[in-house]
Amino acid sequence: MITHPTAQELVAGVAQWLPVDGSASVFGLRVARNALEIAARDMALSPAADARAVVRMRALLGRDGTRVELDAALVEAIRSGTIAPDDPALVAHLKAAALDTIAIDQPKYAHTLG
Template sequence: MLTHPTAQALIDGVARWLPVDGSASPFTLRVARNALEIAARDLALGPGADVRAAGRLAALLHREGDRETLDRALVDALRAGRIAPDDPALIAHLRACALDSLAIDQPRYAHEL
């Protein structure tokens, strides 16, 4: 299961990392801006991505739940062999998740893999 910093963690990190005395270099400011832009996209696009992923997982696993619960159930199903790693529905789900992640993390990336 992949995890990433939450939008709140990114914002908190930038707040702690940036110097308050105005001595930040242009590079430091660019990194901070990029992190804040990722956080903003995560806040805007993340909830929809989670709803879509939970819907795909519910269909794949034949059960309801939130994304985190269903992600864990998917891992268990893969480990137990109840879902094959080459299952077309699984591959479609993972592809859609990757595209949603790219829309948040790297929006300039070509989203047509």
């Protein structure tokens, strides 16, 4: 679900950034750990979150496609006015997508929004 950086890019970035001479600060190690935890949650949770999003967007748009294709079609439908910004199904989809993202990025906060 994370689009930028991807979980792979997070892991690769941590691997390149961490010093091999043991000179990393406690703060730096915490940052690295947090990035790796986000990547792990993304790999574990994104497939199901993406599948749920595809189901919701198929219903909203009345068409099939991949997550990327449906995301682009949804943006276009909102821009063109085909789907109103206050459409209850759209609002429900956006809320669910936001909660899925928060579960990956900041899981400590997810319970306050659900």
